[in-house]
Amino acid sequence: xxSIKGDLLIYNSLRGEKxxxxxxxxxxxxxxxxxxxxxxxVHLGNCRTFISFDLVYRYLIHLGYKVRYVRNITDVxxxxxxxxxxEDKIAKKARLEQLEPMEIVHQYTxxxxxxxxxxxxxxxxxxxxATGHIIEQIExxxxxxxxxxxxxxxxxxxxxxxxxNETHPYGELSGRKIEDLIANTxxxxxxxxxxxxxxxxxxxxxxxxxxxxxxxxxGIGFPGWHLECSAMSTKYxxxxxxxxxxxxxxxxxxxxxxIAQGTASNxxxxxxxxxxxxxxxxxxxxxxxxxxxxxxxxxxxxGENDLLDKSYDPMVVRFFMMQAHYRSTLDFTxxxxxxxxxxxxxxxxxxxxxxxxxxxKEADSGQVKPIVDSFYSAxxxxxxxxxxxxxxxxxxxxxxxxxxxxxxVSTEDLALLRKEMQAFVYDVLGLKAPGSEGDNRINPxxxxxxxxxxxxxxxxxxxxxxxxxxxxxxxxxxxxxSKDGTSWN
Amino acid sequence: xxSIKGDLLIYNSLRGEKxxxxxxxxxxxxxxxxxxxxxxxVHLGNCRTFISFDLVYRYLIHLGYKVRYVRNITDVxxxxxxxxxxEDKIAKKARLEQLEPMEIVHQYTxxxxxxxxxxxxxxxxxxxxATGHIIEQIExxxxxxxxxxxxxxxxxxxxxxxxxNETHPYGELSGRKIEDLIANTxxxxxxxxxxxxxxxxxxxxxxxxxxxxxxxxxGIGFPGWHLECSAMSTKYxxxxxxxxxxxxxxxxxxxxxxIAQGTASNxxxxxxxxxxxxxxxxxxxxxxxxxxxxxxxxxxxxGENDLLDKSYDPMVVRFFMMQAHYRSTLDFTxxxxxxxxxxxxxxxxxxxxxxxxxxxKEADSGQVKPIVDSFYSAxxxxxxxxxxxxxxxxxxxxxxxxxxxxxxVSTEDLALLRKEMQAFVYDVLGLKAPGSEGDNRINPxxxxxxxxxxxxxxxxxxxxxxxxxxxxxxxxxxxxxSKDGTSWN
Numbered sequence: 005x006x007s008i009k010g011d012l013l014i015y016n017s018l019r020g021e022k023x024x025x026x027x028x029x030x031x032x033x034x035x036x037x038x039x040x041x042x043x044x045x046v047h048l049g050n051c052r053t054f055i056s057f058d059l060v061y062r063y064l065i066h067l068g069y070k071v072r073y074v075r076n077i078t079d080v081x082x083x084x085x086x087x088x089x090x091e092d093k094i095a096k097k098a099r100l101e102q103l104e105p106m107e108i109v110h111q112y113t114x115x116x117x118x119x120x121x122x123x124x125x126x127x128x129x130x131x132x133x134a135t136g137h138i139i140e141q142i143e144x145x146x147x148x149x150x151x152x153x154x155x156x157x158x159x160x161x162x163x164x165x166x167x168x169n170e171t172h173p174y175g176e177l178s179g180r181k182i183e184d185l186i187a188n189t190x191x192x193x194x195x196x197x198x199x200x201x202x203x204x205x206x207x208x209x210x211x212x213x214x215x216x217x218x219x220x221x222x223g224i225g226f227p228g229w230h231l232e233c234s235a236m237s238t239k240y241x242x243x244x245x246x247x248x249x250x251x252x253x254x255x256x257x258x259x260x261x262x263i264a265q266g267t268a269s270n271x272x273x274x275x276x277x278x279x280x281x282x283x284x285x286x287x288x289x290x291x292x293x294x295x296x297x298x299x300x301x302x303x304x305x306x307g308e309n310d311l312l313d314k315s316y317d318p319m320v321v322r323f324f325m326m327q328a329h330y331r332s333t334l335d336f337t338x339x340x341x342x343x344x345x346x347x348x349x350x351x352x353x354x355x356x357x358x359x360x361x362x363x364x365k366e367a368d369s370g371q372v373k374p375i376v377d378s379f380y381s382a383x384x385x386x387x388x389x390x391x392x393x394x395x396x397x398x399x400x401x402x403x404x405x406x407x408x409x410x411x412x413v414s415t416e417d418l419a420l421l422r423k424e425m426q427a428f429v430y431d432v433l434g435l436k437a438p439g440s441e442g443d444n445r446i447n448p449x450x451x452x453x454x455x456x457x458x459x460x461x462x463x464x465x466x467x468x469x470x471x472x473x474x475x476x477x478x479x480x481x482x483x484x485x486s487k488d489g490t491s492w493n
Numbered sequence: 494x495x496s497i498k499g500d501l502l503i504y505n506s507l508r509g510e511k512x513x514x515x516x517x518x519x520x521x522x523x524x525x526x527x528x529x530x531x532x533x534x535v536h537l538g539n540c541r542t543f544i545s546f547d548l549v550y551r552y553l554i555h556l557g558y559k560v561r562y563v564r565n566i567t568d569v570x571x572x573x574x575x576x577x578x579x580e581d582k583i584a585k586k587a588r589l590e591q592l593e594p595m596e597i598v599h600q601y602t603x604x605x606x607x608x609x610x611x612x613x614x615x616x617x618x619x620x621x622x623a624t625g626h627i628i629e630q631i632e633x634x635x636x637x638x639x640x641x642x643x644x645x646x647x648x649x650x651x652x653x654x655x656x657x658n659e660t661h662p663y664g665e666l667s668g669r670k671i672e673d674l675i676a677n678t679x680x681x682x683x684x685x686x687x688x689x690x691x692x693x694x695x696x697x698x699x700x701x702x703x704x705x706x707x708x709x710x711x712g713i714g715f716p717g718w719h720l721e722c723s724a725m726s727t728k729y730x731x732x733x734x735x736x737x738x739x740x741x742x743x744x745x746x747x748x749x750x751x752i753a754q755g756t757a758s759n760x761x762x763x764x765x766x767x768x769x770x771x772x773x774x775x776x777x778x779x780x781x782x783x784x785x786x787x788x789x790x791x792x793x794x795x796g797e798n799d800l801l802d803k804s805y806d807p808m809v810v811r812f813f814m815m816q817a818h819y820r821s822t823l824d825f826t827x828x829x830x831x832x833x834x835x836x837x838x839x840x841x842x843x844x845x846x847x848x849x850x851x852x853x854k855e856a857d858s859g860q861v862k863p864i865v866d867s868f869y870s871a872x873x874x875x876x877x878x879x880x881x882x883x884x885x886x887x888x889x890x891x892x893x894x895x896x897x898x899x900x901x902v903s904t905e906d907l908a909l910l911r912k913e914m915q916a917f918v919y920d921v922l923g924l925k926a927p928g929s930e931g932d933n934r935i936n937p938x939x940x941x942x943x944x945x946x947x948x949x950x951x952x953x954x955x956x957x958x959x960x961x962x963x964x965x966x967x968x969x970x971x972x973x974x975s976k977d978g979t980s981w982n
Binding site: 072103104106107109110111114117127128129130131132133135136138139143218219240445446447448449450451452453455456459468471472475476478479480481 | 561592593595596598599600603606616617618619620621622624625627628632707708729934935936937938939940941942944945948957960961964965967968969970
């Protein structure tokens with residue numbers, strides 16, 4: 005694979021540099037991504053992370069790898085603050101809505117699936133749940149206990165960070181020093197079960213009023229949030245696997261704890277390439293429900309939010325997200341989305357033209373290969389989608405020149421361009437043509453309407469052409485005429 | 494609730510008669526339905542069962558009940574034959590496709606969700622998985638062991654049917670006598686772990702090559718198929734709950750075993766109303782993959798199966814299924830589907846007319862209430878959807894008469910008719926108008942096209958009207974003119 009199209013470089017957060025990707029087993033990739041905590045509708049920031057790793061998954065498949073992609077569903081154990089206290093987020097929502105926690109879990113899992121489908125994100129191969137792997141988590145805790153890296157306290161089990169740090173560098177992923185971490189942590193208040201402030205819960209003793217709880221060798225309780233990803237990635241991808249992804253906000257403590265748990269239970273650092281996606285901001289500020297600077301995917305697709313001027317198609321939003329590299333922050337504004345919409349439409353129009361233009365036997369040859377190579381070099385450079393898009397627009401220029409008769413392309417070149425454009429636009433970037441499903445009858449009907457419009461104009465029948473304009477406006481459709489013909493959105 | 498619209502009668506398979514439904518807790522209903530074993534694409538027979546119980550769920554909600562609807566996903570432990578041997582269906586498929594079993598599980602769970610959505614079946618409130626409830630199953634087995642109704646043999650645990658039958662009537666649901674069952678069972682072959690042929694596995698000892706297995710007090714193994722529904726219904730609905738549904742083929746042994754397991758573990762018969770849906774046949778014969786007499790939902794919606802003359806919209810198929818009572822067999826044929834399509838279109842056209850007709854102050858009054866009452870009496874009679882449909886078509890007659898000016902309806906009556914027709918057609922039967930999502934722009938555009946067509950005809954501009962006819966035909970749209978106006982499909 006790598007040999008055909010050049011090496012794939014991945015920025016490994018653990019090393020702080022781009023490294024050539026070498027899978028543990030030739031031809032296979034194990035990919036784990038931290039999924040959502042299903043206690044509310046998935047927000048756009050989360051969506052960006054999942055779409056970023058959807059791109060990674062798609063490109064690995066395009067390169068010919070057989071990928072096992074695991075993305076979990078957190079349905080228990082995620083406390084409302086990052087310390088080992090607070091209420092379980094799902095249990096809290098269940099209490100507020102007077103529902104059984106698993107009703108909350110099911111409702112928001114279904115919502116998450118729907119949103120991912122709208123964004124055309126491919127479902128992972130396995131989507132394990134925390135509650136579905138309590139036994140595996142208990143087994144891992146037992147191994148950590150047996151290896152001396154955890155202790156029991158009042159029916160709870162804590163990971164002994166200082167003990168671990170004696171032999172392994174706790175903080176290596178996030179670049180933190182344990183001395184600084186200790187200095188920045190509040191003192192134990194005497195009521196605490198923990199020996200030291202940095203220690204984190206592997207298992208929490210459940211109070212009687214707790215709903216989500218299971219028996220364990222240490223009494224009735226529930227697993228700590230950090231543990232599930234370690235247990236489930238081990239079960240489905242092995243003690244060591246290729247790529248672990250997640251949002252940057254999970255680097256510390258969540259992923260740091262995953263490294264510690266994996267290493268403490270089986271002596272191996274669990275992940276070879278750590279990848280972290282950057283944040284999405286909204287109008288320059290962090291998204292936050294409490295300040296109102298927040299947007300749900302549904303609001304984006306329907307336009308029902310005062311922060312937006314109009315609605316946007318999920319594919320426009322996906323295109324927008326592809327305009328930034330996954331490791332850069334991305335700011336969501338109406339203006340930026342509007343620009344993305346134009347770019348998306350231009351790309352999709354070129355894809356249509358690509359189907360229509362014809363190659364010539366005597367035409368220029370050899371101009372396509374460098375462009376196609378540039379698609380690969382962009383993506384091989386740590387999945388650089390914005391550079392890929394720029395290179396795709398070089399191809400768009402060529403397509404439009406050929407269409408306008410200002411350039412020509414050989415039959416062979418055209419076949420290559422079609423194959424690779426379709427692969428990169430549809431398969432790798434995961435974009436779909438507008439109206440490519442659901443409203444498939446609208447396209448032939450619109451062809452008819454535009455023909456009638458043209459006929460009316462030719463006859464100077466302005467009444468009819470006005471009627472058509474108004475009728476289409478009522479359907480939310482605008483028509484644009486240019487020298488290349490007539491298009492509609 | 495019952496008091497307002499009459500009593501709801503449910504045919505209770507356990508009693509063999511229709512009984513007035515009385516929930517355990519006033520205003521609340523616990524509903525459990527056996528879900529799919531996710532080792533292949535869901536077949537139409539399964540779909541019928543799930544759609545039947547979707548109707549039950551929808552009507553209970555319409556009556557004002559707060560329903561907790563639980564439908565499980567069987568993702569381990571369903572052996573390839575009904576005896577306690579054979580291979581796990583999911584593990585077998587995983588072996589054949591060289592995948593991890595949970596990849597099989599995820600793929601077919603997603604397919605199942607998609608098909609259910611196409612059929613407009615509401616997702617249950619909780620969709621628990623067998624692998625997600627191993628601990629709960631182990632706890633239930635322990636309780637059955639403690640109560641003396643099971644025994645260990647070679648690391649497996651079996652339910653002691655004869656012991657149970659000494660104090661409880663095993664076979665009461667399926668109407669079988671234990672003597673006959675014993676007479677019809679093969680003898681133990683000496684290699685068998687079981688004490689008696691009727692005994693069934695609660696836990697199976699796993700061979701080393703087995704992939705799906707968990708630790709238990711009796712060694713490494715996996716739960717028996719019958720157990721999961723008992724453990725999960727108890728967890729989410731309690732030791733005794735209101736309604737348990739499933740296909741008729743599950744009555745014995747699956748549901749019989751559920752009664753025995755629930756009773757043996759906590760002394761109570763677990764279910765108050767057992768409901769069983771009948772089979773779907775295809776061209777008069779049992780559906781079977783091996784004989785080729787089989788049809789997938791996808792093939793039905795796309796028309797890609799030699800047994801079909803064309804494709805059918807999921808809503809037509811749903812309408813078709815509603816034309817039979819859930820306890821009757823239903824035979825799937827192209828002719829019957831074609832007839833259902835006509836009926837569905839007629840009903841949907843009437844729903845459109847219902848929006849357009851106007852009531853008169855001086856108009857006939859009192860003709861709507863008996864019709865609306867008949868909707869309730871049909872559904873209160875054990876969810877009799879075919880009778881409901883017949884009664885809805887009485888309403889259709891009235892609507893069409895008013896539209897044709899042959900009858901009138903008072904403003905008040907019209908408001909009542911609108912409210913209840915919409916409730917029964919959309920909310921209770923779960924039907925949707927064609928093109929009610931996805932291609933929502935087609936309707937206003939078609940309004941425009943039909944206006945242009947009318948204009949061309951008025952002007953005797955046959956070229957244009959021919960052009961419109963051909964353009965619409967290309968989109969698969971036919972236009973029908975009648976004295977009531979022009980319609981299209």
